[in-house]
C-alpha cells in the first residue's frame with residue numbers, strides 16, 4: 256500500500272515507517288525536523304529509513320500547505336497517518352504558540368490534504384492527556400474529555416473534533432488514536448525514561464514529580480505499532496461497528512469516524528518504573544521527590560476493550576522488558 260506519514264523523524268513515526276517498509280509498503284515521510292529536542296536523533300532515524308528503497312523523505316512544516324501537497328503528490332497515498340505534532344505536556348506551558356501552529360493549523364492542513372487525496376483511511380494521533388484528571392478508571396473512549404488541563408491536551412482534543420467534522424463533510428474514514436505514554440528504543444529525550452536514564456548514568460539525581468505517586472499506562476512502542484498496523488485496514492464504517500457486549504464503540508452516527516485508545520490497561524506506579532530502570536542499568540537512582548507539576552495528571556489508565564474488539568490485540572510488553580530494551584539501545588546511541 257501507499258502511505259503518507261507525518262512525523263517520520265519522530266519517535267513513533269520512525270518505528271511505524273520502519274515496520275511498514277519491512278512489510279514492503281511504500282512510505283513518504285513528512286517531517287519538519289523541529290528543534291524541540293536533539294535534531295541529530297531525528298536525522299539518525301531518517302537516515303535509517305532512507306536505507307529502504309520504499310522510503311522518500313520530504314522535509315517541511317505542517318503549516319506549509321504547499322510542502323504537504325508536494326509530499327502527497329509523491330506519495331499518492333491510500334492512507335495518511337498524521338503523527339507530526341508539537342508533543343510534550345510541560346512544554347505547552349512555556350511555548351503555547353508552537354502547539355497552536357503545529358497542532359491546530361498544521362493538522363487542519365492535513366485534513367484538507369486528506370480531502371483532496373480521497374484517502375481510504377486517515378489516522379490521527381491524539382493522546383490520553385485529553386482525559387485530563389478523569390478519576391473514573393479505566394479511561395474509556397466514551398468518557399467525557401471536555402476538561403483538558405493543558406493547551407497540549409486542548410489542541411489534541413481539537414484535532415479529534417476537527418477530524419470528525421471533515422469525516423462527516425467529506426466522507427473521509429478517520430480513526431483518532433489516543434496513545435498512552437509510549438516508550439522504547441529511539442525514544443524521546445524530553446520524556447521521563449530518557450531523562451532518568453541520562454541522569455542515573457551520570458550519577459545525578461532524578462526529579463520525581465508527584466513525589467512518585469503518579470501512575471502511567473506505559474505502552475511499549477512495538478506494541479503500539481502492532482496496534483496501529485492492525486487498525487489500518489479497519490477504516491471506520493457501519494460494517495465494522497462493534498457489537499461486543501460491554502464495549503462501547505465510538506463509531507460516530509454522523510460520520511465514518513472512530514476514537515480508539517491504544518494502551519494495555521496495566522498502569523504502573525512511577526516508583527516501580529524507576530525500580531525497573533535501576534535494574535536495567537544495574538545502578539541505583541538518587542530520587543529528588545518534588546510536588547506535582549502544573550498540568551500533570553495523577554494517573555492514566557486505558558480501557559483497551561475497543562482496540563481488542565477491533566483488532567484482537569492488546570499491548571502486552573511488561574515494563575521491565577521494555578525498559579531493558581530501551582537501555583540497550585540508549586547505550587549504543589550514546590556510544
Ligand SMILES: NC(=O)c1ccc[n+]([C@@H]2O[C@H](COP(=O)([O-])OP(=O)(O)OC[C@H]3O[C@@H](n4cnc5c(N)ncnc54)[C@H](O)[C@@H]3O)[C@@H](O)[C@H]2O)c1
Nearest residue numbers: 264265266267287288289316317339340357382434436437
Ligand atoms: N510519545 C508519547 O508518549 C505520545 C503520547 C500521546 C500522544 N503522542 C502523539 O503521538 C505523535 C508522535 O509523537 P512522538 O512521541 O513520536 O513525538 P516526536 O516529537 O518524537 O515526533 C513528532 C515529529 O513531528 C515533527 N514536527 C513537529 N512539529 C512539526 C511541524 N510543525 N511541521 C512538521 N513536522 C513537525 C517533529 O520534528 C518530530 O519529528 C504526536 O502527535 C504526539 O502528540 C505521543
